[in-house]
Amino acid sequence: MAFYFAQLLTGMANASALFLVASGLSIIFGVTRVVNFSHGSLYMLGAYIAYSSMTVLPGIIGFWASILVAGLAVGLIGMIIEVCVLKPIYKAPELFQLVATFGVILVIQDMALLIWGPEDLFGQRAPGFEGVVEIFGERVPSYDLVLIVLAVVVLIGLWYLFTKTRVGILVRAATQDREMVSALGVNQSVLFSGVFFLGAFLAGIGGAAQLPKGSANLLMDFGILAPIFVVVVTGGMGSIWGAFVAAMLISVLQVYGIRFLPNSTLVLMFIVMAVVLVIRPWGLFGKPEAAGDHGSQGPPPKPFRQLDPSGRIIVAVIIAALTLVPLSGVNFLSVLFADIIIFCLFAASLHYILGVGGLVSFGHAAFYGGGAYVAALFVQYAGTPMELALMLAPLGAGFAALIIGWFCVRLTGVYFAMLTLACAQVLWSIVFQWDEVTGGDDGMLSIWPSAWASEPGVYYYLVLVLGVGGVLVLRAMAHTPFGYALRGTRDSALRTEAIGMNVKLIQWMAFVFAGAMAGLAGGLFVFAKGSVFPTEMEIATSFDALIMVFLGGVQSLTGPIAGASVFTLLQDWLSRFEYWRLLLGLLIIFIAILLPGGLAGAVDQVKALLGRAPKDEAAP
Amino acid sequence: MSFLTVQNLYKSFGGNRAVDDVSFALAKGELLALIGPNGAGKSTCFNMLYGILAPDKGSVCLDGRELIGMKPRDIWRLGVGRTFQITAVYASMSVVENVQMALISHHRKTFSAFTRAARLYRDDAMALLNLIGMKDQADRAANILAYGDLKRLELAVAMAHDPALLLMDEPTAGMAPGERRALMKLTADIVAERGVSVLFTEHDMDVVFENAHRVLVLNRGQLLAEGSVDDVRANPAVQEVYLGGGTTFGGDGDHA
Numbered sequence: 001m002a003f004y005f006a007q008l009l010t011g012m013a014n015a016s017a018l019f020l021v022a023s024g025l026s027i028i029f030g031v032t033r034v035v036n037f038s039h040g041s042l043y044m045l046g047a048y049i050a051y052s053s054m055t056v057l058p059g060i061i062g063f064w065a066s067i068l069v070a071g072l073a074v075g076l077i078g079m080i081i082e083v084c085v086l087k088p089i090y091k092a093p094e095l096f097q098l099v100a101t102f103g104v105i106l107v108i109q110d111m112a113l114l115i116w117g118p119e120d121l122f123g124q125r126a127p128g129f130e131g132v133v134e135i136f137g138e139r140v141p142s143y144d145l146v147l148i149v150l151a152v153v154v155l156i157g158l159w160y161l162f163t164k165t166r167v168g169i170l171v172r173a174a175t176q177d178r179e180m181v182s183a184l185g186v187n188q189s190v191l192f193s194g195v196f197f198l199g200a201f202l203a204g205i206g207g208a209a210q211l212p213k214g215s216a217n218l219l220m221d222f223g224i225l226a227p228i229f230v231v232v233v234t235g236g237m238g239s240i241w242g243a244f245v246a247a248m249l250i251s252v253l254q255v256y257g258i259r260f261l262p263n264s265t266l267v268l269m270f271i272v273m274a275v276v277l278v279i280r281p282w283g284l285f286g287k288p289e290a291a292g293d294h295g296s297q298g299p300p301p302k303p304f305r306q307l308d309p310s311g312r313i314i315v316a317v318i319i320a321a322l323t324l325v326p327l328s329g330v331n332f333l334s335v336l337f338a339d340i341i342i343f344c345l346f347a348a349s350l351h352y353i354l355g356v357g358g359l360v361s362f363g364h365a366a367f368y369g370g371g372a373y374v375a376a377l378f379v380q381y382a383g384t385p386m387e388l389a390l391m392l393a394p395l396g397a398g399f400a401a402l403i404i405g406w407f408c409v410r411l412t413g414v415y416f417a418m419l420t421l422a423c424a425q426v427l428w429s430i431v432f433q434w435d436e437v438t439g440g441d442d443g444m445l446s447i448w449p450s451a452w453a454s455e456p457g458v459y460y461y462l463v464l465v466l467g468v469g470g471v472l473v474l475r476a477m478a479h480t481p482f483g484y485a486l487r488g489t490r491d492s493a494l495r496t497e498a499i500g501m502n503v504k505l506i507q508w509m510a511f512v513f514a515g516a517m518a519g520l521a522g523g524l525f526v527f528a529k530g531s532v533f534p535t536e537m538e539i540a541t542s543f544d545a546l547i548m549v550f551l552g553g554v555q556s557l558t559g560p561i562a563g564a565s566v567f568t569l570l571q572d573w574l575s576r577f578e579y580w581r582l583l584l585g586l587l588i589i590f591i592a593i594l595l596p597g598g599l600a601g602a603v604d605q606v607k608a609l610l611g612r613a614p615k616d617e618a619a620p
Numbered sequence: 621m622s623f624l625t626v627q628n629l630y631k632s633f634g635g636n637r638a639v640d641d642v643s644f645a646l647a648k649g650e651l652l653a654l655i656g657p658n659g660a661g662k663s664t665c666f667n668m669l670y671g672i673l674a675p676d677k678g679s680v681c682l683d684g685r686e687l688i689g690m691k692p693r694d695i696w697r698l699g700v701g702r703t704f705q706i707t708a709v710y711a712s713m714s715v716v717e718n719v720q721m722a723l724i725s726h727h728r729k730t731f732s733a734f735t736r737a738a739r740l741y742r743d744d745a746m747a748l749l750n751l752i753g754m755k756d757q758a759d760r761a762a763n764i765l766a767y768g769d770l771k772r773l774e775l776a777v778a779m780a781h782d783p784a785l786l787l788m789d790e791p792t793a794g795m796a797p798g799e800r801r802a803l804m805k806l807t808a809d810i811v812a813e814r815g816v817s818v819l820f821t822e823h824d825m826d827v828v829f830e831n832a833h834r835v836l837v838l839n840r841g842q843l844l845a846e847g848s849v850d851d852v853r854a855n856p857a858v859q860e861v862y863l864g865g866g867t868t869f870g871g872d873g874d875h876a
Contacts, residue, residue: 483737
């Protein structure tokens, strides 16, 4: 009994940081309707800044003041992010804000590397709480008790702030109706910045307080991202009590899980979330997403156009040019262009649910990496030939999408995005933790094409046929009745149900189809590289696909192709610099602010300037 | 014989009885108006008829089939069309494509993956647009239409599967007076020609009195009066609600 109680305390101590970061994310979302994806980075900065103020200023401000300093500094950084990155794009569709905060992740990652270096940094222990205390005969680190107290104090503090103070009541009012609050004479701009400060402050404190239990390291940002999303989605977006209860629930189960099912801790987290969402789709304490989508006030989506004859000629010329690549005799070019084609297919498959269906998935890499692993596993354990493995890859990925999609399409908007990310992270963790089968972090090696296709030039043609074929199928599917119906669910779910169509079924099937196509891209990838690693499934890969779609322009079927090509070439070029993430991050932020239509939008703008506006816009 | 029968419908929100024992019937080919001041329970009634809200008790029978418990899309399949108070059309599609979508669904081609949607049932859709006088706007994008045209487009979409019953929630809200008349005249003509039954809610009394065959008056969730236009006009209780003390009838500017 005593043992279980001690475990319970450990779980609650682990929940502390999770709660602090998740509540910050939740508060920011509640008021500004922005999901701050860089919240994990703020948590990481909290730990680094606390480390520096402990080691650089030892004795001057001490341990406890260092935690406070870290919180305040991160709060300020959060405000700077809000003012510089988000303020210019509040009126843009949600996706822009999400992508821009992803740019911030990249920038902070490289800045941290630049300032603190790649080593893990271990901070000092909390003075007075270095040891253990005995509770019912079990030894519990005394600092764990500090963390539990911290979480409870913050919970009470936030409760007091939001129910008893004028500022807190204004913030809650803003959560319900921003326009009304600004009509009452509250300066929205100050309110938003203030809320960002508070949210970032909490993340900073969370990171700093975690320091005595671990270290400050560069993996903290992505490491905490999936758990806090699970906490926020399970607890209910915008609910502080929900964040607290969910953080406790998940951390405590995690601790018991390590005891009984050591290899499935992350899966356990997912199961908790899945059970909660089946019973309460908006989380334990959440409410349905407010109608009328406060975040996106962009222009209505434009219709997709069939290619005009000149467009068809351009496509034909590009495909013809692609067939000439291996004839150059430069293997490097065949490899690079095969990569580009594979990413085009990956990006186009994401675009199908994101652009056509309006469902912003943040976990599309699950199906890309999933397809790659399905192919690799069949080759390794069943000796499956490449040809069959390439068919099984989309089937396997489609099957994964069938299960994940069933949960995800029950939700919409930001909830959908977070749930897809969390689900993808679970698949990643299965692959990562299941060493004996998947090789874990070491990946799976020697997955080569069949003999006839082993030449890079020959395999390139296989990629060309299947990749370009896949992209064309995706394009064609946008113009079929099914594609129109999917577009209908995006434009007006209400109307779609009112003409007898099943919105959720359409979205689910589109999710499966897009997942299968991503799986095909993954299958092509694994034979091109001869190996596969868990990185193909991680959050960063999902974001890569999002950025390709976003860079090309969401409102255009050609966008993802252009985006994938440019992004792959850009990354190939940028990765030669040491701090390429910094450059890429800044580039993403600039594009979000300056080129809201992506590359395709920019092309339209140039055409309009030259007096060749597309027809549908020329109508009065 | 009555085509749609609503019996003893109840719905409360918290302590507020939004719809309190409402019963009525609608005959084939009838144009029935459901009127009442703001908060009378019109929209709640409508949403229960269309499967969006579940009633606390009561029954809604269409041609002998119970609608309560069915989803909106299944009710649509039984031949019930609907337009919305705030128009819901596909902004990224052309006018004719909006109508084609309803036809695609009607012919159960939603999951078809081997044809081009833009080619399917285009002629049928054009015929419907012709009916509402929007044929010349067929290829314009729906998101640049004037509001009155959007309302007409919704009518064409609702008529696409040749419904036997049309539910119109404030069909003329937000339109100019001239447009209101034109739209309701069009609706009345279609009803006469095709034998469709229509149930509509409306704030504009001129529109109601000119077109409705029969009128139901709701007040505070209860059926206050029912009868022909002249009966309802002459009913003192209705006059009390609409013109009386002003306590039950506060902020409705439409009437004036």
